[in-house]
Amino acid sequence: MADPLESLGLPPSPVDPDPAFATRLRARITRALALPKGVTVSNLTIDLESEAGVAAAPAGGVIPYLIVADAPRALDWYVEALGARHRGEPVVMPDGRIGHAELEVAGGVIFLADPSPESRVAPPAPGAHASVSLTASVPDAVRFVDRAVAAGAELQRAPEATPHGVQAVVVDPFGHRWIVHSPSPVPVAGQREDAAMRQGDVAYVSLFVPDLGRARAFFGSVLGWAFGPASSEQAAQVEGLSLSHGMLGGQERSNLLMCFAVDDVDAAVERVWAAAGRVEEPTDEPYGRVANCVDDQGMAFCIFTPPPGAPPRRGPANGERHGDPSYLTIEVVDSARTRTFFGEVLGWRFSPGRIEDGWGVEGVVPMSGLSGGHAVDTVVPMYRVDDIAAAVERVRAAGGTATDPVAQPYGWTSECVDDQGTRFYLGEL
Numbered sequence: 001m002a003d004p005l006e007s008l009g010l011p012p013s014p015v016d017p018d019p020a021f022a023t024r025l026r027a028r029i030t031r032a033l034a035l036p037k038g039v040t041v042s043n044l045t046i047d048l049e050s051e052a053g054v055a056a057a058p059a060g061g062v063i064p065y066l067i068v069a070d071a072p073r074a075l076d077w078y079v080e081a082l083g084a085r086h087r088g089e090p091v092v093m094p095d096g097r098i099g100h101a102e103l104e105v106a107g108g109v110i111f112l113a114d115p116s117p118e119s120r121v122a123p124p125a126p127g128a129h130a131s132v133s134l135t136a137s138v139p140d141a142v143r144f145v146d147r148a149v150a151a152g153a154e155l156q157r158a159p160e161a162t163p164h165g166v167q168a169v170v171v172d173p174f175g176h177r178w179i180v181h182s183p184s185p186v187p188v189a190g191q192r193e194d195a196a197m198r199q200g201d202v203a204y205v206s207l208f209v210p211d212l213g214r215a216r217a218f219f220g221s222v223l224g225w226a227f228g229p230a231s232s233e234q235a236a237q238v239e240g241l242s243l244s245h246g247m248l249g250g251q252e253r254s255n256l257l258m259c260f261a262v263d264d265v266d267a268a269v270e271r272v273w274a275a276a277g278r279v280e281e282p283t284d285e286p287y288g289r290v291a292n293c294v295d296d297q298g299m300a301f302c303i304f305t306p307p308p309g310a311p312p313r314r315g316p317a318n319g320e321r322h323g324d325p326s327y328l329t330i331e332v333v334d335s336a337r338t339r340t341f342f343g344e345v346l347g348w349r350f351s352p353g354r355i356e357d358g359w360g361v362e363g364v365v366p367m368s369g370l371s372g373g374h375a376v377d378t379v380v381p382m383y384r385v386d387d388i389a390a391a392v393e394r395v396r397a398a399g400g401t402a403t404d405p406v407a408q409p410y411g412w413t414s415e416c417v418d419d420q421g422t423r424f425y426l427g428e429l
Contacts, residue, residue, distance in 0.1 A: 064134055066112040068174040069123045071098035074112060077173060078103055081151035081409075082136075082144070083354040084110075106136035106144075107351045124175030133169075133177045139351055139360040140317065140367060141166040141182040147409035148172065182363065196311035197261045200346040200364050203304050203312065204244040204259035205325060205381070210420050212236060212249025218418045219247075222394045223323040223383055242315045242324045243366060254422035256379035258328070259302040260346055261312075265289045268303045268345060275344045295341050297333055299377040303345075317365050318429055319384035326427050327382040328368040335359060335372025382425035388412045391426050402426070 068074040071090070075098070078084040082105050090101035097114040115122050124130065138144045142159045145168045149155050156177070157169035166182040197203060209215040212234055219225050228239045236247040248257075262268040265282050272279045272293050282291040288306040295301065306312055319326035332338045335357050342348045350359040350370065357372035385391040388405045392414050395402040399419035405412045411429035418424070 063108075064110050064132075066110055066174070066176055067115055067121045067123045068112055068176075069115065070174075071101060071112060071114040074174050075101055075103070077151065078105060078110075081148050081153065081172075082106070083147075083352075085352065085354075104352060106138050108136075110134070126175065128175070130171070130175075130177035133179050135179045135181065137181050137351070137362075139182065139362045141168050141180045143410050144168075144180050145170055148178070150409050153178075195314050197306075197314050198364075199261055199263050200348055200361075201261045201314065202243065202258050202328065202364065202366060202368065203261040204246070204302075205328075205379075206246040206248050206257045206259075207381075207422070208248050208251040208253075208255045208257060209422055210249070210251055210254070212247060214420055215247055215249065215418070215422070218398050218400065218420075221398045222391060222400070222418075223385070225323055238323075240321075240323075242320050245325065254418075254420060255377075256328070256381050257300060257302070258330075258379060259290070259304050262303045262305055262346070265291050265303055265305045269293075271345045272303075275341045277341065277345070295338070297337055297341075297377065299332065299338075315365050317367050318427075319366065322384060322386045324384045325366050325381050326384040326429060327425070328366060329371060329380040329382070329425075330361075330368060331371045331374040331376075331378045331380065333372070333374060333377065335370055338370060338372070378423065380423050380425065382413070382427045385426050385428055388414055388426055388428035391428075392416075395426070 066074075075086070075090065079086070084103040084105035087102035087104050087109065091099040093099045093114075097116070099113055099116070101112050103110050103112070113121070136144070145153075145155065145159055148170050152173045153170040155168075155170055157167070159166050159168040159180075168180045169177065170180065171177050207215065207219075216225075216227060216236055220227070225241075226239045228237045230237050230246070234249040236249075238245040238247070266289075269279045269282060269291055272291075272295075276296040278294040280292040282289055288304050290302055290304050292300070292302045316324075330338070339348070339350050339359065343350075348364070349362040351362055352358070353360050353369055353371075355371065359370040359372075361368040361370060392402040392405060395414075395416050395418075400417055402414045402416040405414050405426075405428070411427055413428075414426045416424050416426055
């Protein structure tokens with residue numbers, strides 16, 4: 001009689017490993033091959049849980065390998081001053097030196113380590129001329145440089161507007177020289193550009209609120225807004241701001257509607273459909289041709305082309321007067337889908353931000369950022385104020401809430417909510 005275990009048994013067959021495990025293992029092997037001489041891979045302790053949480057950002061091409069005096073301090077400095085993010089865990093040598101570490105910064109990757117006499121590598125000599133420069137393309141070179149200099153970097157060349165963007169040069173405290181560049185020109189020191197509005201710029205915003213009367217009273221008190229004639233009883237138009245700003249009442253929840261400038265509304269409509277969005281039929285208004293849209297995740301927005309021969313001027317990157325919108329935080333459910341959608345529709349480009357799943361939108365005004373992982377889409381504006389301490393008190397006196405002002409590399413900020421639950425920030429910049 002045949003053995004039932006032999007009869008029922010299957011022949012040996014290879015099993016494909018879990019794809020995520022294979023990706024992590026491949027990344028670990030790649031990093032191990034890049035380790036400096038003297039590091040014994042078999043002596044390393046790898047935390048698999050930490051490895052699983054590391055984004056598998058590509059590390060192809062040429063990668064700068066920086067040698068720094070005091071690598072732990074350098075890692076902290078690059079994170080705090082340049083907005084870098086750790087990529088995996090640093091390799092610590094038996095004598096306490098950092099044998100290898102990786103950072104993501106300005107959309108790229110750098111490696112760094114402490115000096116290693118056995119590998120014949122050393123940091124830049126203090127005061128010596130640089131033989132190598134790193135080039136960082138960032139959304140706002142002025143803000144990037146200001147933050148670095150405030151943290152101790154040496155300013156070699158102040159931000160300068162050129163036809164190709166804003167450029168500056170700094171040397172970090174560890175002797176490495178950075179050429180910083182914004183791909184599209186942005187106003188230096190808050191000045192307005194002598195150029196027409198560009199595709200992808202925010203041309204108009206409207207604050208959606210449940211009760212228009214309460215919102216007018218609140219923001220009039222806090223920001224000193226004055227209101228002009230509007231198209232209906234549920235609408236209001238804020239006067240005197242650098243960016244056209246409206247309000248609309250009777251809404252289920254507070255949000256900020258963005259209207260983007262495009263070169264050709266009808267061509268942009270086709271791109272919205274192609275990207276799986278929805279669009280209403282464009283209409284011709286006194287101020288231009290407009291279409292109301294919804295992206296592929298349900299976020300409403302509109303697109304706009306001005307009348308021929310009347311292009312509006314570009315506004316300042318961060319506002320220029322009290323009450324101006326100075327920054328827009330776009331909270332979305334899936335940032336990857338949002339980046340793909342608006343990359344196809346508006347030509348937006350993105351660079352990694354300082355927070356997890358945070359992304360800067362490059363070269364648009366006002367400055368804007370994207371934040372993923374939220375339950376619903378919400379656009380949270382920051383409004384510029386002359387005196388943030390006084391503005392915080394006005395928020396609280398008007399029935400809202402505001403955090404105590406917090407110092408940032410670019411100024412002072414406070415996170416606020418009005419008396420109807422509308423979220424916004426104040427910024428003394």
